[in-house]
Amino acid sequence: MMNGRTGGAGEKLVAFFELIGTRLIEFLDQAGYTILLLARAFYYLKDAPSKAREIVTQMYFAGVKTLVVCSLVGVFTGMILALQTGIELQNFGMQYQIGHLIIASMTREMGPFMAAIILTASVGSAMAAEIGTMKVYDEIDALEMMSISPVKFLVMPRVTALAAMMPVVSVYIIVLACLGGAVVANSILHVSFNVYIKHLYKGIHFKPIYVGLLKAFVFGLIISGVSCAYGLRATSGELGVGHATRSSVVASFLMVLIIGYFITAIFYG
Amino acid sequence: MIEFIDVHKSFGPKRVLAGFTLKIEKGESFVIIGQSGIGKTVALRHVAGLLNPDSGRVLVEGVQVNGARPAAMRKLRERMGVLFQSGALINWMTVAENVALPLSEHRRFPKKEIERQVDEKLELLELADAKYKTPSEISGGMKKRVALARVLMSNPDIILYDEPTTGLDPVMSMVISDLIRQMQRDFGVTSLVVTHDMKSAFYVGDRIGMLYGGELVQVGTPDEIMNSDNQVVRQFINGDLEGPIRAQ
Numbered sequence: 123m124m125n126g127r128t129g130g131a132g133e134k135l136v137a138f139f140e141l142i143g144t145r146l147i148e149f150l151d152q153a154g155y156t157i158l159l160l161a162r163a164f165y166y167l168k169d170a171p172s173k174a175r176e177i178v179t180q181m182y183f184a185g186v187k188t189l190v191v192c193s194l195v196g197v198f199t200g201m202i203l204a205l206q207t208g209i210e211l212q213n214f215g216m217q218y219q220i221g222h223l224i225i226a227s228m229t230r231e232m233g234p235f236m237a238a239i240i241l242t243a244s245v246g247s248a249m250a251a252e253i254g255t256m257k258v259y260d261e262i263d264a265l266e267m268m269s270i271s272p273v274k275f276l277v278m279p280r281v282t283a284l285a286a287m288m289p290v291v292s293v294y295i296i297v298l299a300c301l302g303g304a305v306v307a308n309s310i311l312h313v314s315f316n317v318y319i320k321h322l323y324k325g326i327h328f329k330p331i332y333v334g335l336l337k338a339f340v341f342g343l344i345i346s347g348v349s350c351a352y353g354l355r356a357t358s359g360e361l362g363v364g365h366a367t368r369s370s371v372v373a374s375f376l377m378v379l380i381i382g383y384f385i386t387a388i389f390y391g
Numbered sequence: 392m393i394e395f396i397d398v399h400k401s402f403g404p405k406r407v408l409a410g411f412t413l414k415i416e417k418g419e420s421f422v423i424i425g426q427s428g429i430g431k432t433v434a435l436r437h438v439a440g441l442l443n444p445d446s447g448r449v450l451v452e453g454v455q456v457n458g459a460r461p462a463a464m465r466k467l468r469e470r471m472g473v474l475f476q477s478g479a480l481i482n483w484m485t486v487a488e489n490v491a492l493p494l495s496e497h498r499r500f501p502k503k504e505i506e507r508q509v510d511e512k513l514e515l516l517e518l519a520d521a522k523y524k525t526p527s528e529i530s531g532g533m534k535k536r537v538a539l540a541r542v543l544m545s546n547p548d549i550i551l552y553d554e555p556t557t558g559l560d561p562v563m564s565m566v567i568s569d570l571i572r573q574m575q576r577d578f579g580v581t582s583l584v585v586t587h588d589m590k591s592a593f594y595v596g597d598r599i600g601m602l603y604g605g606e607l608v609q610v611g612t613p614d615e616i617m618n619s620d621n622q623v624v625r626q627f628i629n630g631d632l633e634g635p636i637r638a639q
Binding site: 260 | 481492
């Protein structure tokens, strides 16, 4: 009886480690594939002028098509930030510092991060679904039969467009967050616009801006690379496309968080 | 010209090709028939280099496809075209852009010359009216013809047809079958067709091979296949319920 129980526990432990090992191998395989895909996309940057139309189309999807949601997210992020921190600052009579706090947190972290969340959900998932559908309907194979590289034809324009648009979207969100914060600061915390703007200017420093823009650029590479990689490896029909889309969103979020931390650690650690 | 030598291919525990051997001569139209999911498309994809065998060799004009270097593969593919079952047209491009793709992407010809060739192919396949439509705006039969026009743009010596008549009405099936014959007759194209549409197979094939259990159980002319004594072949072409073939 005892032996049976011990044997059962042992088998479960082996199965557990097997599962961990399998997942780890899958992760490394996917990460390696994504890195190589991005490297090949960089190589095909030499052909970017001939793909200008496709790059501009993708920039339009990433920038203009997400304008409404980016505006709402930007304004409300600023309003929430102002309200939550402003109430605490009010206890110390320091609510006039709210502009400083909002610009600092938005440029350092929140701006690129909110942009990454929005573009992962809207643009990254669409990329994975679109390329995944092309894969399961033989369109990728058809390109290869015509000796057209899918990386040059599909991946490079998407990576270029998202890496270029992500900093722009981040700056847009930061600006709108500052405006949202100003409304709350003035109407609820009774901080005048002049005082708010004065402290906002005080909070603008060169380093957080370039680190924030760098983060946004890297997030653009991550989201487009991960999404295209999952799309290109989609299998098993429509079900596979759904799986690829979901996996690309989860992986993009995780990679944005992890890489975001390391960029912060490198520049501020 | 196309040769399979003792090709074996499995997907997990499922054995799809087991000692598949076949030789297709230059200018010949060969049809592989068999049940859905039996491995006909798998065999075709080996010729295109889209799949590699577990063992055995696939040769195209004496060049081994499996294990070919990228440059050699590119050269082979320049002489080869595949008509995929779904047509595999790029959805966001117009019919004309899709047809132009093999030339426009490689910038081999001036724009005017590409436009002329596109118009010529669209005219040949009676698609001139659909030139500026997108794939979602045209019928299944037209999609297949557009895909065929795209294949013809690179003037291939070999065309691989994956279920060219599936999902089409009987008249459109015959139109496509006739086009396949026309390609062979007018341009000397070597054709490998996989299908389970028997009417099309008998019309298109110089020879027909029946795939069953991972290998070709009979190869012969359409007449030989029609009058075959092989139980598997008889059951398949007659669509009998009783016989060695079981539903997969």
